[in-house]
Amino acid sequence: MKVRIPPIPDETYFLCMLHNIGATMPERSLSIEEIAVRTAMDPSEVEENLRKLTASNYIEARVVGGTKRYHVTLNGIRKVLSMYS
Amino acid sequence: MVTWEFPPRIVGGIARHCYGLSRALAKKGHEVHLITLDFPGAPLYEEVDGVKVYRTKVELGHPDFIVWTLIFNHFMEKRVALISKEVDFDVIHVHDWLTAPAGISSKHYLNRPLISTMHSTEVGRAQGLHTPDSYLIDGFEWWLTYESKRIIVASYSMKREIEDHFRLPPEKIDVIPNAVDVEQYQRNVDREAVRARYMIGGHERLVLFVGRLVPQKGVEHMIRAVPMVLKEHPEAIFLIVGEGWSKSYLESLTRSLGCESRVRFLGFLPDRDLVELTLSADVLVVPSSYEPFGIVALEGMAAGVPVVASNTGGLSEIIEHDRTGVLVYPGDPQSIAWGINRVLSDREYSKYLIQNAKRRIAEIYSWDVVAEKTLKVYEAAEENPRK
Numbered sequence: 001m002k003v004r005i006p007p008i009p010d011e012t013y014f015l016c017m018l019h020n021i022g023a024t025m026p027e028r029s030l031s032i033e034e035i036a037v038r039t040a041m042d043p044s045e046v047e048e049n050l051r052k053l054t055a056s057n058y059i060e061a062r063v064v065g066g067t068k069r070y071h072v073t074l075n076g077i078r079k080v081l082s083m084y085s
Numbered sequence: 086m087v088t089w090e091f092p093p094r095i096v097g098g099i100a101r102h103c104y105g106l107s108r109a110l111a112k113k114g115h116e117v118h119l120i121t122l123d124f125p126g127a128p129l130y131e132e133v134d135g136v137k138v139y140r141t142k143v144e145l146g147h148p149d150f151i152v153w154t155l156i157f158n159h160f161m162e163k164r165v166a167l168i169s170k171e172v173d174f175d176v177i178h179v180h181d182w183l184t185a186p187a188g189i190s191s192k193h194y195l196n197r198p199l200i201s202t203m204h205s206t207e208v209g210r211a212q213g214l215h216t217p218d219s220y221l222i223d224g225f226e227w228w229l230t231y232e233s234k235r236i237i238v239a240s241y242s243m244k245r246e247i248e249d250h251f252r253l254p255p256e257k258i259d260v261i262p263n264a265v266d267v268e269q270y271q272r273n274v275d276r277e278a279v280r281a282r283y284m285i286g287g288h289e290r291l292v293l294f295v296g297r298l299v300p301q302k303g304v305e306h307m308i309r310a311v312p313m314v315l316k317e318h319p320e321a322i323f324l325i326v327g328e329g330w331s332k333s334y335l336e337s338l339t340r341s342l343g344c345e346s347r348v349r350f351l352g353f354l355p356d357r358d359l360v361e362l363t364l365s366a367d368v369l370v371v372p373s374s375y376e377p378f379g380i381v382a383l384e385g386m387a388a389g390v391p392v393v394a395s396n397t398g399g400l401s402e403i404i405e406h407d408r409t410g411v412l413v414y415p416g417d418p419q420s421i422a423w424g425i426n427r428v429l430s431d432r433e434y435s436k437y438l439i440q441n442a443k444r445r446i447a448e449i450y451s452w453d454v455v456a457e458k459t460l461k462v463y464e465a466a467e468e469n470p471r472k
Contacts, residue, residue: 006300006334020153022146025125039148056333074125075328078353081096082297082329084150084183 012079014039014049015058019072019080026062029069086119087161087191089183091138092356094124097297098263098380099180099204102239104133105264109456111135118172120164120187122157139164151221154183161187162194169195176200176463182207182222185229198234198466203247205377210301212375227251234466237459239263239378240399246377259462262402264452265383269360279365283351289322290429293366293390295359295381296373298329303372303395306418308335310372311344313422318429323348324366326359363388368428368435374415376400383450386410386442391435393424403450409442 017039023030032050036043050070053059058076061068072080086107090100107117111134123129123140131138141164143157161184165177169191178200179188185201192199207214207222214220230236230251236258238244244258277287285291292314296302304325314321325335325348332350339348354362363369369385371394378399385392386409394400395415404410411427414420428435 006331008330009333012330016150017148020146020148020150022143038146075352077125078096078328079330079332081090081094082299084096 008083011049011052012083014041014046015053015072015076016080016083018059018070019077023071024077026060026071029062029064029071031067031069035070086117086178086180087165087184087188088119088121088180089157091119091121091140093127094122095353097204098378101380102202102204102263103180105266105452106455106459107136108134109452110459112453113456113460115460116172118168118174120161120168122161139168151218155186158184158186162190165191166194176466178202178459178463179229179233180204182225182229185225185232189229189232192232199232200235200237200462200466201229201233202237202239203230203243203377204239205243205375206246206250208250209246209375209377212301233257235259235462237261237462240402242398242402243377259458261455261458261462262399262450263378263380263383264450264455265380265387265446266452267387267446269356270364270384270388272360272364274361274364276365279361283324283349283362285322285324289320290318290367291365292321292323292425292429293326293363293369293385294323294372295326295363295369295384296371298325298327298332298335300331301373301375302327302329303374303416304331304335305338306374306416307370307372307421308338308342308344308348309418310422310425311339311348312342313419314425314429315344315347317426321347321425321429324362325350326352326354326362328353360388363390366390368393368425370421370425371395371400372413372415372421373397373400379403382410383446387446387450389439389443391428391438392442393421393428405441405445408438409445410438 021038022028032043032046036046059070060073061070088103090096091103092100107119111117117136120139123142129140141160143160145156147153176198177191180202181204207219211219244260339345369390369392371382373395376398382392382394382403392410394404396412397415406412411424413424
């Protein structure tokens, strides 16, 4: 039987990218500018995705040296891995 | 053994399978080295019941999934090569395409037979090949089956699937069903206390789903069945355990059906909590549309919970309808509701299913049996290692 597949939200793809570039632990967290460079995305687009994902606890932010840095949470990692298995 | 998931990095059934199999092999006196990926909070090396577990730290990343996969495979392959300086491996056992490149390169580098376990296929998971990534993954899967001396699958339906799709000789494939750690489900739990923890009243009937929240697991169909169940059993409450990319869609579907007060999404639960919750459930639903095996059904059967499952893939082989569980039409909310209602309405029938299921689990689905069969596959692969 065929499975009806709902569209994958843009922020989920973004979450996957953040996971795949290695921002999966606090010590590997990245700033908005760094994420924008590594994912070739516009910083405002990065910020919007981060806002949505932080609200749903898939991403955590911490301030290091006055700069906000982001990494994927355990729940976020599980969400990403569910895409690939 | 090379796998991309091993506890606490649990994505789906692969982690449970590798955990059960590797420990059972070690228990039989075999030296098992398991190479996997790192996970926040888990040590980079540890011994788990005799299994040497190496978690590979991936130092590089890339936003593209396939490139990222190749990068982590490179690091795993290096890890195997380093360990092989001190350990003379007899066989290399790879689980699914995600670690195929590491397994294949290790096979050629070490000149040892490669065995692969195909837990599912891309064409099955995605119900076709619709994207360039899907085509690539399908290619990796074919490559793995081609390079493998022997291929293990958990069900006859999966054997048919890979035989047809990858044009494989049937004699190259061995069917070894999954297993369940029965002891885990033999402890006494205070059902009332567990249910109270999830705010479930004594009069309420607990319907449980455990799995990844992705389309092939069929959660959508179970949610569409909820209003039909509530009509007959307003005391039913549905708990959905698991994480996945379609979670927000499923939550909005629940709201649109007006049953958000009777359906709760709990997210991922640690093993101990999950076992306790399973032991406290009144029915476990496995509504998958695509399921090469369905280890969660075994867990329900071992826990003494009546299982309502789709009549598809491996589930049809695990469950005997009306004897060890209830089989329903996949993707059909009416049929799923019928199955749940049947179990909730008749306690004697439930007891009958539970007794039969427990007996069946003890007879067939033990890790000891799986390890024994897997060893036979290793031996067969070693007979002509250079072929």
